[in-house]
Amino acid sequence: MDCVLIESLELETVIGVFDWERTIRQRLLLDLELATDTRPAAVSDDLAKTLDYAAICQRIMRFADEHDFALVETFAERLAQLLMQEFAVPWLRLTLRKPGAVPAAASVGVRIERGERPEGA
Numbered sequence: 001m002d003c004v005l006i007e008s009l010e011l012e013t014v015i016g017v018f019d020w021e022r023t024i025r026q027r028l029l030l031d032l033e034l035a036t037d038t039r040p041a042a043v044s045d046d047l048a049k050t051l052d053y054a055a056i057c058q059r060i061m062r063f064a065d066e067h068d069f070a071l072v073e074t075f076a077e078r079l080a081q082l083l084m085q086e087f088a089v090p091w092l093r094l095t096l097r098k099p100g101a102v103p104a105a106a107s108v109g110v111r112i113e114r115g116e117r118p119e120g121a
């Protein structure tokens, strides 16, 4: 299965369950694997035939700006649904880290997979 990748995309958003977290913006780190057949773009050398990772990064940063969830689970789930709908992604793996949330840990967060893996792509 082919994927377009985005690694360690830095986001700033309001996120957290505690009152003090509702008053600040915190940094999140996002990793994404987006299933897509890369061959049509590869043979034509045409960006229009693949997932434009730059456009997707812009959309994710806008999503982070526009929302203020309590849980990283909610951020991850809502973003996964948006990406699958707006970019016609059949399957994705999304890892969302909240560095600094637990000082003794390098980072904490969630990893989710959504959709159906394409056969033979």
Ligand SMILES: Nc1nc2c(c(=O)[nH]1)N=C([C@H](O)[C@@H](O)CO)CN2
Pocket: 015, 016, 017, 018, 021, 070, 071, 072, 073, 098, 101, 102
């Ligand atoms: N599974 C989760 N656990 C916790 C979350 C979360 O979003 N998902 N959030 C918090 C707090 O907001 C924490 O990040 C503040 O330090 C605690 N546990």
